[in-house]
Amino acid sequence: MNQLEIGDKLLDKFGLEVIETPATFRDQMTLTVAADKILAVCKFLKEDPELAFDFLSFVAGVDRHPAKPRFEVIYQIKSLKHNHRFRIKARIDESETEPATIDSVFSIWRTADWHERETAEMFGIVFRNHPDPRKLLLPEEWTVHPLRKDFPLFGTEKDTPDLPA
Amino acid sequence: MGIERHLNDTVHVTNLEWFVNWARKSSMWPLGFGLACCALEMIATFVSRYDLARFGMEVARPSPRHADLMIVSGTASKKMLPAVLRIYEQMAEPRWVIAMGACACTGGIYKNYAVVQGIDRYLPVDVYVPGCPPRPESLMDGILQLHAKVMREQSIHNPRTFEIKKGA
Numbered sequence: 001m002n003q004l005e006i007g008d009k010l011l012d013k014f015g016l017e018v019i020e021t022p023a024t025f026r027d028q029m030t031l032t033v034a035a036d037k038i039l040a041v042c043k044f045l046k047e048d049p050e051l052a053f054d055f056l057s058f059v060a061g062v063d064r065h066p067a068k069p070r071f072e073v074i075y076q077i078k079s080l081k082h083n084h085r086f087r088i089k090a091r092i093d094e095s096e097t098e099p100a101t102i103d104s105v106f107s108i109w110r111t112a113d114w115h116e117r118e119t120a121e122m123f124g125i126v127f128r129n130h131p132d133p134r135k136l137l138l139p140e141e142w143t144v145h146p147l148r149k150d151f152p153l154f155g156t157e158k159d160t161p162d163l164p165a
Numbered sequence: 166m167g168i169e170r171h172l173n174d175t176v177h178v179t180n181l182e183w184f185v186n187w188a189r190k191s192s193m194w195p196l197g198f199g200l201a202c203c204a205l206e207m208i209a210t211f212v213s214r215y216d217l218a219r220f221g222m223e224v225a226r227p228s229p230r231h232a233d234l235m236i237v238s239g240t241a242s243k244k245m246l247p248a249v250l251r252i253y254e255q256m257a258e259p260r261w262v263i264a265m266g267a268c269a270c271t272g273g274i275y276k277n278y279a280v281v282q283g284i285d286r287y288l289p290v291d292v293y294v295p296g297c298p299p300r301p302e303s304l305m306d307g308i309l310q311l312h313a314k315v316m317r318e319q320s321i322h323n324p325r326t327f328e329i330k331k332g333a
Contacts (some may be wrong), residue, residue, distance in 0.1 A: 153278065160278040
C-alpha cells in the first residue's frame with residue numbers, strides 16, 4: 001500500500017476526532033494522532049492484515065518550545081511483510097503539576113522499550129505502563145532533560161556533574 | 166675509563182637513577198583499553214606497520230595491575246569517567262598518562278553536558294597528543310617524548326607523587 005492508501009484506511013477506521021491533519025512532504029505522509037488513542041491506533045496498524053506494521057523502527061521526541069502543546073512523540077514504523085513504511089506522531093503537553101504523559105507501546109512492539117526510555121530521559125516525557133522506566137543513557141541521579149530546548153547545552157555543575165557526588 | 170678497563174670491559178658503570186629510568190622507559194607497558202575513535206589509531210600504532218615493539222611496548226596489558234602507561238585514547242564521557250579513574254587507581258606505581266586526541270586533551274568538539282572537558286581535570290597527564298584523531302606518527306612522537314621525560318626523572322631521590330585530582 002502506498003502512503004495515501006494507508007492514511008485513508010486509518011481515517012476510515014478512526015475518523016477525524018482521532019486522526020488530525022495529515023502532512024505530506026516528498027511523498028511521505030505524517031499523521032498526527034490524538035495522544036490518548038495512540039495505543040488503539042498502533043494496535044490497528046500492527047494487526048490489520050493489509051497494514052501489518054510488524055516492525056517499529058524508532059520512537060523519538062521533539063520539543064517544540066515555546067509552541068503549545070510542547071512535545072511530540074514520533075513513531076516510525078515498517079511492515080516487513082508488505083515492505084511499506086509509515087510515520088505517526090502524537091502531541092502532548094505538560095502542566096505545572098503533571099509531566100507530559102503518553103501510553104507506552106511496549107505491549108505492541110517490544111522495540112519501544114529502550115527507545116521510550118531514551119525519549120523519557122531526554123525530554124521528561126512519561127510513558128505510562130512502561131515495564132522498566134529507568135534511565136537508559138544518562139546517570140541515574142541526574143534530574144535534567146538535556147534535549148529540551150531550554151536546557152543549557154553545557155549543563156551546569158549542579159545538574160550535570162562530572163562525577164557522582 | 167677506570168674500573169671497566171681493569172675488568173676487560175665486561176662491566177658498564179653508570180648511576181642507579183639513570184639505570185632505573187632506562188629500564189622503565191625501555192619496557193613501558195601500555196594498558197590495553199580504548200575509549201573512542203582514537204583507539205583505532207592507537208591499535209594501528211601497535212600493529213605491524215608502525216610496530217610499537219621497537220620501543221619495548223608491544224604488550225598491551227589487559228590488566229591495569231601489569232600496566233605502566235595509560236593512553237586515554239578518545240572522548241571520556243561523564244558516565245565513563247568513574248571507570249577510567251578506577252582503572253588508573255588500580256595501576257601500580259610508577260604510572261604515566263598520555264592524553265591522546267583533542268577530546269582527551271580538552272573535550273574537543275564535544276563542548277556539552279555529557280563529556281569531560283579534558284581528562285587532565287582528573288588525571289595527571291604527562292604528554293598531550295593533539296589531533297582528531299592523531300596519526301600513529303603523532304602518538305609515537307608523544308611516546309618518545311614521554312620516554313625522554315622518564316629519562317629526566319629523579320626516580321630514586323625525588324619520586325613523583327601520584328594523586329587523582331578532586332574536581333576541576
